[in-house]
Amino acid sequence: MPRLIEPAAPYDGRQSETALFVARGTRRLLRRLNFSSVTELPLLSGRRADIVALADDGAVLIVEIKSSIADFRTDAKWRDYRAHCDRLYFAIPETMPVEIMPADAGLIVADAYGAEILREAPEHRIAPATRRAVLIRFAHAAAHRLHGLSDPEAMALGVYG
């Protein structure tokens, strides 16, 4: 039943099972910290964030998953995510060398069962209008996906169909 599983990363051939495990463990950590999270959220820039997490006070985190050195090195634009969140983290598996990860972003090490924050991310508060836009995108994405699981026929309706 593949459509009942919420993919943790786009199935575009680049994403590995490792990335899916890292996403699962990271989301468990986020939940423990009382954040809710969604995967693969399209941002206003057109890029997709691997994980976006939301706190009770409206704080927004983005976590980008890097499952291999090659995966990290090909992403020249990771700083763009900063415009859409208050804190930016990378999440990596234990097999990744910690020292190649940029010191000016947060760092999470994860496996399939959990995760740990190795380095806190610097805070760069987004503007209220941006927060509102990210929050509405987050809410729409989560609600539409959930609705689609309970009523698949509803997915053909509306511009999000």
Add this chain to the structure above:
Amino acid sequence: MPRLIEPAAPYDGRQSETALFVARGTRRLLRRLNFSSVTELPLLSGRRADIVALADDGAVLIVEIKSSIADFRTDAKWRDYRAHCDRLYFAIPETMPVEIMPADAGLIVADAYGAEILREAPEHRIAPATRRAVLIRFAHAAAHRLHGLSDPEAMALGVYG
């Protein structure tokens, strides 16, 4: 697989299959109108809204489902929902007499496959802080439920567990 089905109303013995059908049809209508929606959202007041719907511009609707005359008559406090939304609707099955429904709320007639707005709801814009609070609750509820479907073990973590 009951836990994969998102209930449209609390399973507390009062809710009928009719109410579930009305919820399904109403959510299809909302989606056609480009709203996302969640069911059973706990509000700040402690009450649960049957359906809360969100528009791209952040507008919030509440739809209360009334599947029988008795169901409507026992709800003396429906006006309380106004404090948490910009527009309030009732959704009823075709078997309900339209004339007993209050003229100062919107009215939707629904079956399991779709719905129609019989009367538009008057607008009473909520304060920005209230909108923000409802939006965060909506986003959290949808994301947590979706997360729980992909990783049931995560549900025991965090205050929302």
